[in-house]
Amino acid sequence: MLLGCHLSIAGGLEEVFSQAEELGINALQIFSHNARSWKMGELRPGEAERFRQRWQASRVEYIVIHTIYLINLASPEEGLYRRSIEAVVKELERAAQLGIPQVNTHIGAHKGLGPEWGLRRARAALEEVLSRTEGLPVKLLLENTAGEGTVLGSAFRELAYLLEADDRGRGRLGVCLDTCHALAAGYELATAEGLEETLAELDRAVGLERLALVHLNDSQYKRGSHKDRHQHIGEGEIGLEGFRNIVNHPALRELPFILETPKLAYEDERLDSDADEINLERVRRLRRPWAH
Numbered sequence: 001m002l003l004g005c006h007l008s009i010a011g012g013l014e015e016v017f018s019q020a021e022e023l024g025i026n027a028l029q030i031f032s033h034n035a036r037s038w039k040m041g042e043l044r045p046g047e048a049e050r051f052r053q054r055w056q057a058s059r060v061e062y063i064v065i066h067t068i069y070l071i072n073l074a075s076p077e078e079g080l081y082r083r084s085i086e087a088v089v090k091e092l093e094r095a096a097q098l099g100i101p102q103v104n105t106h107i108g109a110h111k112g113l114g115p116e117w118g119l120r121r122a123r124a125a126l127e128e129v130l131s132r133t134e135g136l137p138v139k140l141l142l143e144n145t146a147g148e149g150t151v152l153g154s155a156f157r158e159l160a161y162l163l164e165a166d167d168r169g170r171g172r173l174g175v176c177l178d179t180c181h182a183l184a185a186g187y188e189l190a191t192a193e194g195l196e197e198t199l200a201e202l203d204r205a206v207g208l209e210r211l212a213l214v215h216l217n218d219s220q221y222k223r224g225s226h227k228d229r230h231q232h233i234g235e236g237e238i239g240l241e242g243f244r245n246i247v248n249h250p251a252l253r254e255l256p257f258i259l260e261t262p263k264l265a266y267e268d269e270r271l272d273s274d275a276d277e278i279n280l281e282r283v284r285r286l287r288r289p290w291a292h
Contacts, residue, residue: 031066036070064141071105101138109151119161141174143215180228215259217261
């Protein structure tokens with residue numbers, strides 16, 4: 001089982017492997033730099049090589065970079081639009097330097113100009129990103145969203161339209177399914193029947209072969225709320241049985257599962273260093289042996 005969580009790079013990129021060892025995980029997600037800053041400094045001399053060496057010596061099998069929060073590939077404001085395209089290009093280049101095969105991104109929001117306009121704008125952005133990074137051995141994953149406000153990407157048909165940016169069939173674009181976002185967008189995941197219906201719709205719109213990553217998060221709010229509020233595994237609207245179905249489903253079980261669950265485990269918001277361990281262990285207990 002490829003299972004892990006989003007880890008901090010505060011101690012340096014290569015130090016994520018020490019965190020991974022402590023958690024006993026074989027998959028992880030990182031930001032490649034400060035997630036709330038446009039500035040991406042150059043890697044220090046030898047940093048990429050040290051990262052690769054630490055990775056090779058670890059038990060980690062899968063790593064993905066998550067782009068910064070500031071990106072809006074559908075922005076009507078030209079400056080932000082151009083800056084967002086540049087940021088995604090740089091993330092793909094950074095991933096290639098580090099030997100990381102995938103980068104995950106949110107699309108952005110149309111800011112009142114309408115979904116159709118925003119989707120056309122975002123697809124043009126993706127076409128430029130792919131053209132400028134031609135030849136890089138890195139895939140860009142488009143993450144589904146909760147559809148809060150004017151944010152795009154909550155409907156699988158929207159992701160399907162955006163994937164058409166890869167018009168040459170280069171296989172450079174894929175999809176990340178976030179379970180919290182999907183439920184918030186109106187897709188059912190809490191029941192076995194609902195999961196089957198959701199995956200069938202994803203297959204019709206996108207093709208399950210394009211699905212490369214699952215963000216495993218429970219939801220604080222009910223199905224169709226369009227609120228992006230992650231919750232600990234089993235403590236939200238998807239529930240433990242919902243996650244049992246997800247992590248054992250034949251179409252999903254071989255994919256990487258990355259937790260983005262809260263780091264704060266209690267309502268009084270006391271930092272609990274065991275929050276990741278608790279969530280990871282809950283997922284491990286839900287996994288059933290593969291029955292061939």
